[in-house]
Amino acid sequence: MPIDVAAVRQRYPVLDRELDGHRLVYLDSAASSLTPESVLAAMNHYYRWSRSNVHRGVYPLAEEATDLYEGARTDLARFLDADPRGVVFTKNATEACNLIAYGYVRAHLGPDDVLLSTVMEHHANLVPFTEAARSVGAQIRHIPLTEDGQLDLEVAAELLADGRVTFAAFVHVSNVLGTINDVARLTTMVKDANDRAVVHVDGAQAAPHLPVSVRDLGVDSYAITGHKLLAPTGIGALVARPELLERMEPFLTGGDMIRDVTLEGATWNDVPHRFEAGTPMIAEAAGLSAAITELEALGMDAVREHERTFTAALLDALGTVPGVRVHGPKDVDLRGSAVSFVLDGIHPHDVGAMLGSRGVCVRVGHHCTKPLMRCLEVAATTRASAYVYNDVDDLEPLVEGIEAAAAFFAR
Numbered sequence: 001m002p003i004d005v006a007a008v009r010q011r012y013p014v015l016d017r018e019l020d021g022h023r024l025v026y027l028d029s030a031a032s033s034l035t036p037e038s039v040l041a042a043m044n045h046y047y048r049w050s051r052s053n054v055h056r057g058v059y060p061l062a063e064e065a066t067d068l069y070e071g072a073r074t075d076l077a078r079f080l081d082a083d084p085r086g087v088v089f090t091k092n093a094t095e096a097c098n099l100i101a102y103g104y105v106r107a108h109l110g111p112d113d114v115l116l117s118t119v120m121e122h123h124a125n126l127v128p129f130t131e132a133a134r135s136v137g138a139q140i141r142h143i144p145l146t147e148d149g150q151l152d153l154e155v156a157a158e159l160l161a162d163g164r165v166t167f168a169a170f171v172h173v174s175n176v177l178g179t180i181n182d183v184a185r186l187t188t189m190v191k192d193a194n195d196r197a198v199v200h201v202d203g204a205q206a207a208p209h210l211p212v213s214v215r216d217l218g219v220d221s222y223a224i225t226g227h228k229l230l231a232p233t234g235i236g237a238l239v240a241r242p243e244l245l246e247r248m249e250p251f252l253t254g255g256d257m258i259r260d261v262t263l264e265g266a267t268w269n270d271v272p273h274r275f276e277a278g279t280p281m282i283a284e285a286a287g288l289s290a291a292i293t294e295l296e297a298l299g300m301d302a303v304r305e306h307e308r309t310f311t312a313a314l315l316d317a318l319g320t321v322p323g324v325r326v327h328g329p330k331d332v333d334l335r336g337s338a339v340s341f342v343l344d345g346i347h348p349h350d351v352g353a354m355l356g357s358r359g360v361c362v363r364v365g366h367h368c369t370k371p372l373m374r375c376l377e378v379a380a381t382t383r384a385s386a387y388v389y390n391d392v393d394d395l396e397p398l399v400e401g402i403e404a405a406a407a408f409f410a411r
């Protein structure tokens with residue numbers, strides 16, 4: 001069923017806000033989504049009703065808190081079609097990428113290994129691996145872009161040809177170009193070239209917007225972050241094959257992640273708990289479950305279709321503004337809803353400030369993708385990014401704001 005945006009909007013209290021007399025037009029969901037009432041209620045319920053710590057309590061409150069926390073694990077596994085034993089909660093996607101960089105790459109790779117990455121990575125899925133490669137003396141290779149902002153898979157095949165790539169980390173959907181990478185195909189290419197290779201994917205911009213089956217993608221691990229998919233800040237996950245987690249070293253040590261401890265050392269708990277040291281994010285997990293319920297009620301196919309239609313209209317609208325140049329694929333089947341553009345001769349910060357003064361929230365800057373900015377030969381872009389609460393009535397204020405920036409700053 002198509003998304004009823006008017007009904008969806010009523011679920012987001014912040015959308016009642018006006019900014020300096022302007023209706024709030026939120027086009028910054030690639031940075032962080034808004035929070036629906038149901039997610040606020042779920043967190044509130046935990047704090048008001050079931051507040052206690054998880055796992056070892058044998059009284060009702062502690063059992064309820066444990067059920068909320070472990071229930072979120074099952075919910076996320078269902079949402080991403082993955083094994084719940086492979087779901088490790090982290091504080092965000094950045095921590096999930098670091099977990100595999102420390103737990104696997106630094107523990108298992110050496111000078112004979114090669115890592116494969118791309119030039120379109122967010123720093124979260126790049127720096128942990130450049131640092132890990134440097135630390136173990138491994139080489140790192142990067143897949144370049146085609147003219148229209150897709151990964152150049154012909155070059156990828158060349159980079160894989162010598163069979164030396166034993167670890168690959170790449171993004172599912174680019175936060176700047178919007179490009180949807182063919183994860184299943186690239187994963188098959190990596191594994192055909194070396195059947196021992198491990199594939200890690202950054203799904204921070206994909207899981208909120210597309211139906212995702214980690215199983216069908218065939219990857220070994222997949223990072224997500226809650227605050228981009230209607231959930232609170234402070235929770236994310238590494239969703240991995242349990243067999244991979246079994247081979248990984250703990251990243252953080254301490255309480256909860258041990259099986260036994262002596263004064264001299266410790267043995268480790270089963271996966272995934274081995275990677276969750278200390279008191280976890282319980283309210284945030286309750287909020288994540290509510291967010292997943294919200295998205296499942298809409299249906300991820302409907303979410304994708306809504307954004308595909310919106311993005312087509314957004315690209316058309318931007319096409320009417322003289323001097324606007326959009327980065328990334330123009331074909332909406334190849335891209336998600338994050339759309340980056342530059343306005344000739346005007347700094348993105350000026351565009352963003354003009355839009356902000358009219359209630360239109362967009363992001364400006366390098367979007368934590370400095371190597372990609374260098375490839376695009378720009379210092380920064382303006383990015384408009386949509387979600388389930390955006391509709392074509394958001395386009396007029398966006399276009400008018402860009403035109404106002406062009407008129408004002410060109411003087």
Ligand SMILES: Cc1ncc(COP(=O)(O)O)c(C=O)c1O
Binds near residue numbers: 092093173
């Ligand atoms: C593609 C991508 N990966 C990773 C991240 C990092 O997410 P977090 O800051 O929640 O760790 C982001 C955030 O913008 C992103 O867009």
